[in-house]
Amino acid sequence: MLWKTQIPVAIVFAVGMLTLIQWFVPHWPFDQIQVHTTQWFDIIAVFAVILGGLNLLKLQLQKVISRGRDWPYALVTIVGFLAMMVYGFSPVGVPEGIRLGDHLQANGSHFRWMFFNVFTPLSATMFALLAFFVASASYRAFRVRNAEATLLLVAGIILMLGRVPLGAKMTAFLPHFMQLPTVQEWIYAVPNLAGARAIMIGIGLGMVSTSLRFILGIEKSFLGGDE
Amino acid sequence: MAGNNSFLVKMGQLDRRLVFVVIGIAVFLPLKFPIGLAVVTTPTTQDVFNAVDSIPEGSTVLVSFEYGPSTRPEIEPMAITLLRQLFNEKQKVVAMALWPDGQFMSTRVLERIADKEYGLKWGVDYVNLGYRPGQEAVIKGIAKDLRANYNSDVRNNPVEDLPIMDGIYTVKDFDFIFSLSAGYPGTVEWVLYAADPYGIPMSTGVTAIQVNEVIPYVKGGQIKGILAGMSGAAEYENLVKAGDATRFMDAQSVAHFLIVLFIILGNISYLVQRRKQTA
Amino acid sequence: MSRDVWTVVALGMIAVLTALTVMFLSWGIGNHSVGFGFWVGSVLTLGIFSYLYKDNPFYKFAEHVFVGVSAAYWIAIAYWTQIDRNLWGRLLPEQFPQGGHEFNGFYIIPLILGIFMLCRLIPSIGWISRWSLAFIVGLYAGLRMYGFLQSNIMEQARDTLRPIIVPGSLVDSINNFLLVVGVLSALLYFFFSKEHKGVFGVVSRVGIFFLMISFGASFGFAVMGRISLLIGRFDYLIQAGTPSAGRASVVVAVIMILVLLIQAFKDKGSAEEA
Structure with missing residues (x-):
């Protein structure tokens, strides 16, 4: 109980309060505490990234060893991971005269090549793929069922057309205040702003109260299930 | 008239792969053959x-x-x-x-x-x-x-x-x-x-x-x-x-236009269908 | 094959495949950096796009490469930019002079908390990672509480309290009025402690209208963003299809389509037989 629950809650309280205090007392020792605790945070964040990678490796290895469904693809993941690790942490593909670690960005480094020719096409296409699904979903799912849905659709359509050159061209014959870019700009800057701001204030209130609950030890969800 | 109506209803139920192809073409063609629409600054x-x-x-x-x-x-x-x-x-x-x-x-x-x-x-x-x-x-x-x-x-x-x-x-x-x-x-x-x-x-x-x-x-x-x-x-x-963004605006325009068209078609189909059901 | 034998075989396979992959890639990068890049990029790009037809081996291959490569990529970047310079650089400044720091023994704390974090991999001592997590949660809470209070609540409230009557400008007056009404009514809509009935119900319904316009705008922007990213990929494929790039994307596309077609016919044939 003490080790598994009370100490973590005490750490949250201490770190949270110290961070909070330095917003109001930006002098020694709090300013120095801030410089270093944020650095510690950055360092621990790296270990979280490493944890994620190792966890992935563990799961994929288990899949290969148990010959689960689609295990050859798990092999692809592992080989991809290890190959990139070789370029990241070994002298393979490090240009001459460049220290290991400085090579990530260096011209001619294989790590950099992998970034632009393997990581880039994959991550960019994954996101681009969604364009097709957004288009198909808006065609199949957006229906003027009631006043609210109609308002949503009309605002979306005006914005979509009003922000591209074609929309301007299509309505160029109308008086200025009726042209799509003008109407779009008004929707964007007035009613849309009101809605977006209400959401922002709502999120802000939620964030402040959740943070306070964490600092005061009321919220302990980060500890996971079994205490 | 009934034939017209069933055509309109079908317009709202095209295979999604057809939508994919149309969007793909709408993006590809203007990139290959630019129109050169003028950009307006907001x-x-x-x-x-x-x-x-x-x-x-x-x-x-x-x-x-x-x-x-x-x-x-x-x-x-x-x-x-x-x-x-x-x-x-x-x-x-x-x-x-x-x-x-x-x-x-x-x-x-x-x-x-x-x-x-x-x-x-x-x-x-x-x-x-x-x-x-x-x-x-x-x-x-x-x-x-x-x-x-x-x-x-x-x-x-x-x-x-x-x-x-x-x-x-x-x-x-x-x-x-x-x-x-x-x-x-x-x-x-x-x-x-x-x-x-x-x-x-x-x-x-x-x-x-x-x-x-x-x-x-x-x-x-x-x-x-x-x-x-x-x-x-x-x-x-x-x-x-x-630069590039200006070059890409034609494709962006055409794609937006088509998506809006798809939404309108889908809704015409929906409204026709709804009227049929209530009739 | 028993599980133990298979484990050894699998590990051997991983080692050999990794070595072959690295050798192949290094050969390609070393001898034909640009052209080779277009070929690899085209296979992966079109592999992902092939999902539009249906889930298939090209897509699965590309997707799994993505997961593996990105995990290692993040680890390498995070390690060399932070641990190498700012952790080892402070604990062992002589051995790691690139950080340019002086010795600071306190940095043993984040190292220990970092190692605790990794203990999550071992279920029996995984709970110790809560200490590291607690540090992260505490710092986030302290930062966000003030940050959101100031920027998302105070500043937004300040800018919303605009004069409803702007002398000499009817348009501004109307816009300001709509803004005030919109923000307040939409906020009231989020207030669930009271039933949305009577005057309160009417006001919260007005709020919904503003929220819907905002969601509509978000939807428009979402479409816009996705299309932009698609344009970027198509532009790449067009570039990879030029003679100077060896028409890589065109060749890869033709091969993939042929393979998928043959597969489709085969599937159809076996379905009819059954």
Whole structure:
């Protein structure tokens, strides 16, 4: 109980309060505490990234060893991971005269090549793929069922057309205040702003109260299930 | 009449792969055979241009790269145009990144614009400090002591040897911040932990998806203008120098037009069907 | 094959495949950096796009490469930019001079908390990672509480309290009025402690209208963003299809389509037989 629950809650309280205090007392020792605790945070964040990678490796290895469904693809993941690790942490593909670690960005480094020719096409296409699904979903799912849905659709359509050159061209014959870019700009800057701001204030209130609950030890969800 | 109606109902039930093909063609053809539609600048883009334009000559501007390959088509044209505007006005640029990919993006853009196009000097006219993990904690950290985290640039030169970093010890020593952002951490964090608490003027270019998340800050005066997605980038290029975003606007226009058409067709089909059911 | 034998075989396979992959890639990068890049990029790009037809081996292959490569990529970047310079650089400044720091023994704390974080991999001592997590949660809470209070609540409230009557400008007056009404009514909509009936119900319904317009705008922006990213990829494929890039994307596309077609016919044939 003490080790598994009370100490973590005490750490949250201490770190949270110290961070909070330095917003109001930006002098020694709090300013120095801030410089270093944020650095510690950055360092621990790296270990979280490493944890994620190792966890992935563990799961994929288990899949290969148990010959689960689609295990050859798990092999692809592992080989991809290890190959990139070789370029990241070994002298393979490090240009001459460049220290290991400085090579990530260096011209001619294989790590950099992998970034632009393997990581880039994959991550960019994954996101681009969604364009097709957004288009198909808006065609199949957006229906003027009631006043609210109609308002949503009309605002979306005006914005979509009003922000591209074609929309301007299509309505160029109308008086200025009726042209799509003008109407779009008004929707964007007035009613849309009101809605977006209400959401922002709502999120802000939620964030402040959740943070306070964490600092005061009321919220302990980060500890996971079994205490 | 009944035949017409069933045709209209069917229009709302096309196979989704047909929709995919049409969208694919709508994007591909204008890229291959450009139409050259004229770009119209919106007020928020003009605000960005004016804000950057009003920075006194010889200032040091922090440009933070928070985007990666997946959002490069939207943000990179902004980055290129921003650097051109800054270098045209003899500003000094310090680049950094809160996203790991951002460091590759900044390296690419700086090599092209600062080095090749303007022939500027590393460490004097511009420098790239690179990426540090830690999200908003990085901003909060450099708000107090930049050199505790960034002791050297990406080429491993000690920061204290770089003339451009003379007198820059915290984020407050920059005259302007520009965040090129595609999500978290990005523009929102720069507002929360640098611009608002320390009153540093800032502006931003974001992906279209992020616009509504950021627009209240823009209208509240916490951010000076906003470049909204690829069309924002094209508008900005229109004020500085034409580039990729302008070239891409034809495809963007045609695709938007078709999606709107699809929505309208889907709804006509829906309304006809609903009338049939109630009749 | 028993599980133990298979484990050894699998590990051997991984080692050999990794070595072959690295050798192949290094050969390609070393001899034909640009052209080779277009070929690899085209295979992966079109592999992902092939999902539009249906889930298939090209897509699965590309997707799994993505997961593996990106995990290692993040680890490498995070390690060299932070641990190498700012952790080892402070604990062992002589051995790691690139950080440019002086010795600071306090940095043993984040190292220990970092190692605790990794203990999550071992279920029996995984609970110790809560200490590291607690540090992260505490710092986030302290940062966000103030940040959101100032920028998302105070500043937004300040800018919303605009004069409803702007002398000399009817448009500004109307816009300001709409903004105030919109923000307040939408906020009231979020207030669930009271039933949305009577005057309160009417006001919260007005709020919904403003929220819907905002969602509509978000939807428009979402479409816009996705299309932009698609344009970027198509532009790449067009570039990779030029003669100088060896028409890589065209060749890869033709081969993939042929393979998928043959597969489709085979599937159809076996379905009819059954």
